Amino acid sequence: MPGTAEATVSFLARADLDELIQALRAGGRRLIGPTVSDGAIVYDEIQQAAELPHGWGDEQGPGHYRLTRRDDERTFGFVVGPTSWKRFTFPPTVPLWRARRDGTEVSFESAEPEPAPLAFLGVRGCELAALGVQDRVLRDGPFADADFRARRANALIVAVECTTSASTCFCTSMGTGPEVRAGYDLRLTELDEGFLLDAASDAGTAILQRLPVRAATDAEQARASTAVAAVREELGDPVMTDGLRDRLLANLDSPGWASVAERCLTCANCTLVCPTCFCTSVGQASDLDGLDSTAERHWDSCFTPGFARVAGGGDFRARPQDRYRQWLTHKFATWVDQFGTFGCVGCGRCIAWCPVGIDVRQELAAIAPPPESAARSTGVREARFVVRATAPAREPLVQAQASPAPAPVAPAGTGLDFLPAVVRSSFPETADTLTLVLGDVDPAILAARPGQFVMVERPAFPAVPISISRLSEVHLDLTIRAAGFATAELTGLGPGEGVGLRGPLGRGWPIEAAVGRDVVIVAGGIGLAPLRPLVDRVLSERERFGAVRLYVGARTPRDRLFGLDISEWGTRDDVEFAETVDRAGAEWLGRVGVVTHLFDTAEWDGSQAVAFVCGPERMMQAAAATLLARGLAPERVYVTMERHMECGVGLCGHCQLGGFFVCKDGPVFSLAELGDAFGREGL
């Protein structure tokens, strides 16, 4: 047992293993451990030692897993099977909240996580690292998943060091195994005649004290160390992780992506067996009247067809190669930016359980090959734990990650609760768009910053992210286009009817960055909605800014929003205002043409200006190019990115754009932050 010179190591005879099982189950704890089922070793509830896979092993390769009979009676003589502990810390389906409608009133009630105390028996080094990765993603960020937190806090961990390996294992490269070094309550290493045991927590010590153990001999400890070291030797170092993040991101346009997509089934198996993948979607189960509904979170995957789709059918990752690239670059590159660690722990499940045997190790070598000069060391490398200090070349936007401040408790599992608000009035803007004026809004939501958004829910309908289009001391405006059923429901609401709001979410416009500078605001279509609170703020504090230039485009005169505001902006002499439409009939006397035409021949110098741009992505690209050409610095051109959003707090995984979660890191970004992610296809 390496690295445990000072700890007391005990020996438990094989015949006494059930004593450990019963000690773990004492007090009503559910024990989850390995057992043979349906031709594999899976993790399931264990009542007694006899249910453990004594004498079973496994043989694994790409797309291949077979149970094998060992020629000894080893209990942990296998590697890892199709189940991961994620199934118990982050189950496939979890209820999040219940929403009800009674007359015009709506109410929301978060599900209270009530996990039974669990014990996990047989957690491998790679799996312990995976739990640590999950902690970073779901527990230690600015928003925590309450259900995960409760399950994790209640789980006792009995780790096992690996004395056997499979051809799919690469823990040695990811620095997660085969040894077990930290993060466990009890640690176990198997010998023919029994088990070496040591405790690393009070709970572990308490259990150890109840077992019929004796002190392990030096010889026994030496044999255990040798066995684990032999596994390390056997595995070598198959994946060159040094510089891997940068190599992968430098190869986003590699032909290797299309090549692997020819073999990839986009079936999602890799992500579902992965012990760290955390992407989810929310579904609504409702009664027939839509008066009572329950929102449930279920496992999803970046390989499913709707995962990156947004209103109107736009799909940011339409091609299989886009989806495979998202999976691989997330695991081995952007995860580092987001969470300071790789998302892969080297367990090899995605290799064995890929129906066509795609091997991530080979894809990494093909797409992001190590430099020729880096001769591979064949010797034993020091284990590098998954929590590594790889400094990303580009500073991630995730501000709160490094801060040890406690994360807000998230009763609904995804951040904040839904709070009811009431529709006071609604104003039609265009044929399919209207503005809802909401009252009785929670003060925390009214304190939103310009550019932030809220998740809006009616019972029985999915929650939708809507930008705040005006803020006052008592009201909050939402400008909504009826693009689907949920938005049709919202735009059909009359005065007095209730909605649920969760927020405010996202990073708003960085107004302070514009103080003392010229301000350029460019809006296209409904992109004016999230910009209006910014315009309101700038105009109400007009003296803090230099020249203010406001350019607004719409498709046709009938698509113009906020007619009263536009009239007012047009008459102010402290604002340079111009407006255009893409197409118009004879009734339109104003400008016709794309919005960039409003300022591409203007006289002003942009070198000291700050720009805020919102509209369709192609329009923002054109505007950004024009603004940069006018001398604006990329650090001072801000755009808002659109992506599929469900949770709004960086936990569901849908809105990823490279290393960013658009919901919490954005949706406002500077061009400098986005870099070449801005406008790149398939990200």
Next chain:
Amino acid sequence: MGRPTTAARLRVGVARFTSCGGCQLTLAGLHEALLAVADRVDIVEFAEVLSPRSSGPYDLLLVEGSVSTPDQARRISELRRQARLLVTIGACATTGGIQALRNWSDGDAWRAAVYPQPQFIHALRTSTPISEHVTVDALLRGCPIDPGQLAELVTALLVGRRAQLLDATVCMECKARGTVCLISSQGAPCLGPVTKSGCGAICPAFGRACYGCFGPAHPANVEALKAQFADQGRSDEEIGRLFAGFTANAPAFRANARPPLAVLDQPPVGPEPAARISHGFPGVPPLTASGDDDARQ
């Protein structure tokens, strides 16, 4: 923009074309859920269950079965005119069904071999999905359809929201229920990775490889899966047989299906048109069986 008034009762009909009748019995098999539904809808046409008949109009018409006779081709056009929403249910209605295997064969020869008086048999050369004849608003797949999906579709219609029908592969459902993958652990010829989700992965859960009755997922990389089956030592015939099942005529499977006794490499039928809306509740956006609803605005 108004929601459908919750007090409105929907007139629902069930029509049967060439099929076994099992899918429409799924409606009867909803039991308690059907009682709740019955409180909100008038089932005016359901020949397998109700004696009274109605020829329409319908707010919702569930159509089971494929079009395989000239009479049926005429009748589906008439029914389309009577239905505000037409939803096809089951593998027959959505792909042509198991009977579409005849599309690969010489129908006249079979007729002559089977029937003493073949001149009285008026059948079309092919068995085709409803969507090749009329516009379909939504579809429920499977042989038979999944009762949960049917209940969700009716609920969504009554509430006025999109039906939440998982758009993924059968693998998603195997993993959610914890079923061990039959391909990796047994080398079984499972079509789950290229088959649309919705069944709850029933067959693999009982150790039986998926035979694709929900039809192809989108996308369905059939070529890659076939290559894997070939690597496992399966012959072209055997692999072709796997795809020659209840949804053999679905476009992504059709070119790969090799029914026994086939005389044609490809059946003489056109591509399946995408389900699309032509009718709907006033003010309610199009209903489609999958896809995203609303996004950030």
